[in-house]
Amino acid sequence: MVKRVGIVFVALMVLTGMLFAGGSSEAKGKETLSVWCGYPEMEAFYKHAAEEYKKLHPNVEFNIVTHPLREFEQKLSATIPSNTVADIIDVSVYANQKFIEAGFIPRMPEKVGSFVNAPGRYSDFARKNNSYKGVMYGVPFFQGRTALFYNTDMFAEAGLSGPPKTMAEMYEYAKKLARRDGAGNLTRSGHSLRLSGQGSGVAEKWWFVLYPMGGTILKEGKTPGTYHAGYNNDGGRNALKYYVDAVHKDKWDDHKIKHDAEAFQLGLTAMFFRESWVIGDTAKKAPNLKFKTALVPRDARWGRITNIQNLYVTKAAKNPDLAWDFVLFMVNDANQKWMLDNVGWLPARMDVDLKEIIARKPQFEAFVATAPDYEEFGYIPIGPFDELATRLAERLVAAFMDASLANNPAGIAKVIADAAEETNQILKRSNFYGE
Amino acid sequence: MKTKSTAPAARRRGLSEIERKKRVFAYSMIAPVILIFGFVRILPIFQNFLYSFFHSSIGNPLEKFLGLANFTDLFKDHLFILSLRNTTFFALFVTFFSVIFAVLLAVMLSSPTRGGAFYETVYFLPVITPMVPVAVVWKWIYDPTYGLLNYILSWFGVAPVGWLVFPDTAMIAIIIMSVWKIVGYNMIIFLVGIRDIPESYLEAARIDGANTLQVFRRITLPLLRPIMLFVLVISTINSYNVFTQVFIMTSGPQGAPGNAVRTIVFDIYENAFRYFRTGYAAAEAVVLFLIILALTLTQFGISGSRERRERSRLKRKGASA
Numbered sequence: 001m002v003k004r005v006g007i008v009f010v011a012l013m014v015l016t017g018m019l020f021a022g023g024s025s026e027a028k029g030k031e032t033l034s035v036w037c038g039y040p041e042m043e044a045f046y047k048h049a050a051e052e053y054k055k056l057h058p059n060v061e062f063n064i065v066t067h068p069l070r071e072f073e074q075k076l077s078a079t080i081p082s083n084t085v086a087d088i089i090d091v092s093v094y095a096n097q098k099f100i101e102a103g104f105i106p107r108m109p110e111k112v113g114s115f116v117n118a119p120g121r122y123s124d125f126a127r128k129n130n131s132y133k134g135v136m137y138g139v140p141f142f143q144g145r146t147a148l149f150y151n152t153d154m155f156a157e158a159g160l161s162g163p164p165k166t167m168a169e170m171y172e173y174a175k176k177l178a179r180r181d182g183a184g185n186l187t188r189s190g191h192s193l194r195l196s197g198q199g200s201g202v203a204e205k206w207w208f209v210l211y212p213m214g215g216t217i218l219k220e221g222k223t224p225g226t227y228h229a230g231y232n233n234d235g236g237r238n239a240l241k242y243y244v245d246a247v248h249k250d251k252w253d254d255h256k257i258k259h260d261a262e263a264f265q266l267g268l269t270a271m272f273f274r275e276s277w278v279i280g281d282t283a284k285k286a287p288n289l290k291f292k293t294a295l296v297p298r299d300a301r302w303g304r305i306t307n308i309q310n311l312y313v314t315k316a317a318k319n320p321d322l323a324w325d326f327v328l329f330m331v332n333d334a335n336q337k338w339m340l341d342n343v344g345w346l347p348a349r350m351d352v353d354l355k356e357i358i359a360r361k362p363q364f365e366a367f368v369a370t371a372p373d374y375e376e377f378g379y380i381p382i383g384p385f386d387e388l389a390t391r392l393a394e395r396l397v398a399a400f401m402d403a404s405l406a407n408n409p410a411g412i413a414k415v416i417a418d419a420a421e422e423t424n425q426i427l428k429r430s431n432f433y434g435e
Numbered sequence: 436m437k438t439k440s441t442a443p444a445a446r447r448r449g450l451s452e453i454e455r456k457k458r459v460f461a462y463s464m465i466a467p468v469i470l471i472f473g474f475v476r477i478l479p480i481f482q483n484f485l486y487s488f489f490h491s492s493i494g495n496p497l498e499k500f501l502g503l504a505n506f507t508d509l510f511k512d513h514l515f516i517l518s519l520r521n522t523t524f525f526a527l528f529v530t531f532f533s534v535i536f537a538v539l540l541a542v543m544l545s546s547p548t549r550g551g552a553f554y555e556t557v558y559f560l561p562v563i564t565p566m567v568p569v570a571v572v573w574k575w576i577y578d579p580t581y582g583l584l585n586y587i588l589s590w591f592g593v594a595p596v597g598w599l600v601f602p603d604t605a606m607i608a609i610i611i612m613s614v615w616k617i618v619g620y621n622m623i624i625f626l627v628g629i630r631d632i633p634e635s636y637l638e639a640a641r642i643d644g645a646n647t648l649q650v651f652r653r654i655t656l657p658l659l660r661p662i663m664l665f666v667l668v669i670s671t672i673n674s675y676n677v678f679t680q681v682f683i684m685t686s687g688p689q690g691a692p693g694n695a696v697r698t699i700v701f702d703i704y705e706n707a708f709r710y711f712r713t714g715y716a717a718a719e720a721v722v723l724f725l726i727i728l729a730l731t732l733t734q735f736g737i738s739g740s741r742e743r744r745e746r747s748r749l750k751r752k753g754a755s756a
Contacts, residue, residue, distance in 0.1 A: 077708040081493055098711060102493040183594060196600060198685045255600040256579040268580070387710040394514075394694050401601065 031322055034063040034086035038072030039309075041277055042090065045339050049330050060322065070199050080104050080314065087317035088327060090141060092309050093130050094200075094379040094386050100132050101383045105312055107137055112324050116140070120351050125376050126308050132381055138310025139327050140348035142339060146208055146304045147293040147366035149264055149278060150271040154188075158270075163294030167212055170271075170297045171242065171250075177270035178252035190252035192259045192269035193243055195400045200389035202396050207305060208273045210239040211377055214300040217389060218380050218423075226434020227380060227427055232420035235300065240399060240412050248406040255401065265289060275307075276367045280344025293366035295374065303375035308348055340364065384430040388423045395419040480724075486717035493711045505718035515719060517694060518702040525610060525698060526674035532614045533670055534663070537621030542651065544622070545629040555626070559619040566616070570683035573612045574599065577684075599684055602695030609680055609696055616680075617673065621666050628662035629655060657745075664738045668731050675727050676700055699723050 043066045050062040073095050079085040080099045126140045164170035174190025181187050194205035215235025218227040246253045261278050263269040265286035296304045313323040336347035341357050346367050358364045399415045427433035490499040509515050576583045577598035585595045598608040640650050678700040707716035
C-alpha cells in the first residue's frame with residue numbers, strides 16, 4: 001500500500017515538473033506589454049498598432065485597457081504610487097505632472113530623446129508645455145486642439161452663411177439658432193456650453209471663451225516658474241457674463257437640455273467647441289449629420305487651446321526598452337495618419353504629411369490651420385494645476401446656475417475675485433505663487 | 436475576596452491536557468484571520484490617525500509634523516463645511532425614510548400572504564445589485580431630456596425637471612435613489628424581528644381587545660427596539676459613508692453640480708487621491724469617524740435609557756401591585 005502511494009506521489013511530482021518545464025519553455029521569449037488610456041475611442045488605434053507591431057515582433061502580446069477620463073485619472077492615482085500601473089500610459093501633462101514632480105515617472109532614454117528633439121518634429125509649444133525642469137518625460141502623441149463645430153443645415157435654416165468670426169457674433173448667432181417649444185422650453189441650444197460636470201472640464205471649456213477675451217487661468221509671475229490667477233480682470237468678468245447671459249438673459253442654452261458631442265450628434269445644439277475626435281465619433285454615431293468646423297472666434301485676442309497627450313513608460317514596466325520601442329512605433333508616420341483618419345485625434349508630430357486625409361475630410365482643416373495672430377495656449381505643467389482648475393470649475397458651475405448674476409456686474413466681479421483668491425491660495429500653498 | 440481572586444487560577448490549573456490542547460488548536464486556527472483582519476482593517480485606522488497630524492506628499496505621507504493644523508484648517512475650509520452639512524442632511528433623510536418604509540413593508544409582509552416571498556425578493560433585489568450600475572441606471576432615469584421620470588411626469592403635464600442638474604433637486608434625487616437601494620435590507624431585518632415575536636403575545640393583546648394599530652404600537656414596536664437600534668446604527672454609518680452614487684451622478688457633462696451634492700467621503704477622495712493631500716484627507720476621515728462614533732453612542736444611550744425607564748416602570752408597577 002505504502003509502495004503504491006509512493007509511486008503515485010513520484011508520478012505526480014514528475015508530471016507537475018514536466019508541466020512547469022513545458023510552460024516555462026513556451027513562455028520563453030514571450031513578452032507582454034500593458035497599455036492604459038483615458039480615451040475609450042482610442043482603443044481601436046491601440047488594437048491596430050498592436051496588430052501591426054506583432055507582425056514585426058510575434059513574441060509580443062498586448063493588454064490594452066481604456067477607461068473614461070475621470071476613472072482613468074483615479075486609476076493612475078491608485079496605481080502609479082503603488083507601482084502597479086501599466087507599462088505604457090497615455091495621459092496629458094496636467095494629470096501626470098504631480099507624479100513626474102514626485103519622481104514616479106522615469107525619464108526617457110537617449111534614443112527616444114533624440115527622436116523627440118529632432119528639428120521640426122514637434123512644435124516649441126509642445127516641447128515647452130511638456131517639459132519639467134527642461135526635461136521631457138513623455139513622447140507627444142496627439143493633441144487636443146479646439147475648433148468650433150457647427151451644423152450647416154441649422155445655420156442655413158437660420159439664414160447664416162458661415163461661422164461666426166467674433167465672440168459677439170457667436171453670441172448673436174446662438175440667439176438666432178436656439179429653438180423652443182410652445183411652452184418656452186429650449187428644444188435646441190444655440191451653442192452648447194459646458195455648464196456642469198465633474199473635474200476641471202468646466203474650467204477648461206470656459207477658458208476657450210476666456211482666452212480670446214483677454215484672460216487666462218494662470219499668468220506667469222515676474223519670477224519665471226511662478227504664477228497667479230490670470231482671470232481676475234475684464235477678460236474673466238466678460239467670459240463669466242457671456243455664460244450667465246446665455247443661460248439667464250437670452251436663454252439660448254440651459255441646464256436641462258443635453259450638452260456636448262452627444263447633443264450635437266442628436267441635433268440638440270447648433271454649435272459647440274470640441275477637439276477633433278468628434279469628427280471620427282460623429283462619422284460613426286451620426287453619419288448623416290451635416291457639419292463644418294471653424295477657427296475659434298476672436299475678441300480682444302485670438303487663440304485656441306492645445307492640450308498635448310503624451311505616451312509615458314512607467315517604472316512598473318518590466319521591459320522598458322520594449323515599451324519605449326512600442327511607443328516610438330505608435331508615433332511613426334503611418335500610425336499617426338491612421339489615428340487621424342480612423343479615430344480623429346490630431347497627431348502631435350508636425351513633420352507628418354496629413355494633406356491627403358484633410359482633403360478627404362475637410363472638417364480637420366480648422367484644427368491644423370494657423371495664422372500669425374492665432375495663439376496657442378494650454379495647461380501649465382505644474383502639480384497643483386489640476387486642483388486649482390477643478391476648484392475654479394466648481395465655482396463656475398455654481399455661478400452659471402445663479403440667475404441673480406444676470407445684469408449684476410458687481411456679483412460677477414465678486415465671483416471672479418473669490419475664485420482668483422482661491423487659485424492664488426492654492427499656488428501659495430504649493431510654493432508656485434508669484435506676482 | 437481571596438476565594439474570588441484565586442478561582443480563575445484554580446480553574447486554569449484545573450484544565451485538562453485535552454482541553455488545553457483544544458484551546459491552543461482553536462486559537463492557532465483563528466490567529467491568521469485575526470492577524471489579517473488587524474493588518475488590513477485595524478492598523479490602517481491607527482495609521483490614518485497618525486497621518487492626520489502630518490503634511491503629506493505622494494511619496495511621503497509623514498513629510499512634516501503639523502500638530503492640529505490640519506484640523507483647524509478643516510473648519511475654515513468652506514468645502515469641508517459644505518460636505519459636512521450635505522452629508523448630515525443626506526444621512527438624516529436616508530436613515531429616516533429607509534427605516535419608516537422598511538417597517539411598513541415588513542409589517543405588510545409579515546402576515547402570511549400569497550406571493551409574500553416574491554415581494555420580499557423584489558424589495559431585496561436593489562440591495563444585492565452593485566451600486567455603480569444602479570447609479571448609472573438612475574442617472575438615465577433622471578435625465579432631463581430622455582429620462583423615464585420626466586417622461587412619466589409629462590403624462591400629467593409636468594414640465595421637464597433637471598433632477599440632477601439643479602442644487603435644489605440633485606440631493607433629493609440622490610436621497611430617493613439611496614432609500615430605494617437600502618430599504619430592502621432594513622425590511623428583511625425588521626421582518627426577522629417581527630417573525631420572532633411570539634404569536635401568543637399578539638393573540639393575548641387581541642383577546643384583550645387591542646386593534647391592529649394598538650398591537651403594533653404596544654407589542655410589535657417595543658419588542659422591535661433592539662432591531663430598530665441595529666438598523667438605525669447601520670443606516671447612519673452607511674449614510675455618512677455615502678460616495679459611489681454621488682461620484683457616478685456627478686460625472687459627465689450632464690452630471691449633477693459637484694458642490695450641491697458634495698459629501699465628506701467625496702471630499703476625502705478628492706483631497707487624498709486627486710490632489711494627494713493625504714494628511715488633510717486623513718484629518719477629514721478622523722472627524723467623520725468621531726461623528727459616526729458620537730452618533731452611534733448617542734443612539735445606544737437613548738435606547739439604553741428607554742430600557743432603564745421601562746424596567747423601573749415595571750418594577751414600580753410590580754411593587755404597587
